[in-house]
Amino acid sequence: MTPATFTVLTGIVKQRSGGVINPDQGYMLETRLAPLLKREGLPSLDALAARLAAPRSDTLAQEMTELLTTNESSFFRDGRPFEHLRGFLPALHRARPPGMPLRIWSAACSTGQDAYSISILASELGEADPGFATRRVEILGTDICGAVLERARAGLFTQFEVQRGLPIRTLLKRFTQEETRWRIRPEIAARCRFERLNLLGDLRALGRFDVIFCRNVLIYFDVPTKARVLDALADRLQPDGALYLGAAETALGMGARLAPLPGERGVYGLGMEAERLRA
Ligand SMILES: C[S@@+](CC[C@H](N)C(=O)[O-])C[C@H]1O[C@@H](n2cnc3c(N)ncnc32)[C@H](O)[C@@H]1O
Structure with a gap:
């Protein structure tokens, strides 16, 4: 070449x-x-x-x-964001009026592991708290790549894929085995919907989300593109919502709107802007 x-x-x-x-x-x-x-x-x-x-x-x-996109993903990737979410979703549930769904966006979802991990977490929270079980949780997964979205929608994973990040108890409870592969159970899949979407495009039609996971995609962008996408993601976030980035990613130095949540690396809120809206 x-x-x-x-x-x-x-x-x-x-x-x-x-x-x-x-x-x-x-x-x-x-x-x-x-x-x-x-x-x-x-x-x-x-x-x-x-x-x-x-x-x-x-x-x-x-x-x-x-x-040429890199589609690497795994269930409960990096652990820590999901532990934070385990506390954050019940807080959002308490803050929202009854009947209002919690809207979660897995941006750059690849084959769906982030979206399904969040749905599994929502089931766990519902089983521990009947109040949370009444809350509808809607999870939208989007990606630029059609092939990975087809796999996400199928919800069928190899032994290798489920071995990465899923405790065996969770695997047996939330998946059914089909020969050598594992299919996500219908009640976990039911919260998740997958659509094609380019993060560089117009994101306004998506509405606002309580939680955005956008992990391990910004690392492939240059600084101006990162800043532009982070700004667009901030626009899609509820004032008291949270944006989760990948372990090697940061919003620091990319404009003032997103601020790390106290004591958290990789979880951001709208900071000053949220304070202003609440005032
Ligand atoms: C490494 S995967 C990350 C998957 C998952 N978020 C995770 O952290 O495990 C990156 C994904 O970003 C997608 N992607 C790359 N550029 C994109 C863009 N401009 N808009 C939407 N998705 C994009 C790729 O197709 C790929 O599936």
């Missing part, structure tokens, strides 16, 4: 998804795009770049972009 091809292909990915691919990741283009080249009968990435410069290449550009 020539340097010009690298610039063209990574430029398309950056423009469409925000993801930055560094020059030392050229191998990633070679390996992940090989099946696409084969299917399209293209001899090289240079030929792909030429094809993408031609008219009516939009679908191909989107397919390429999706193939």
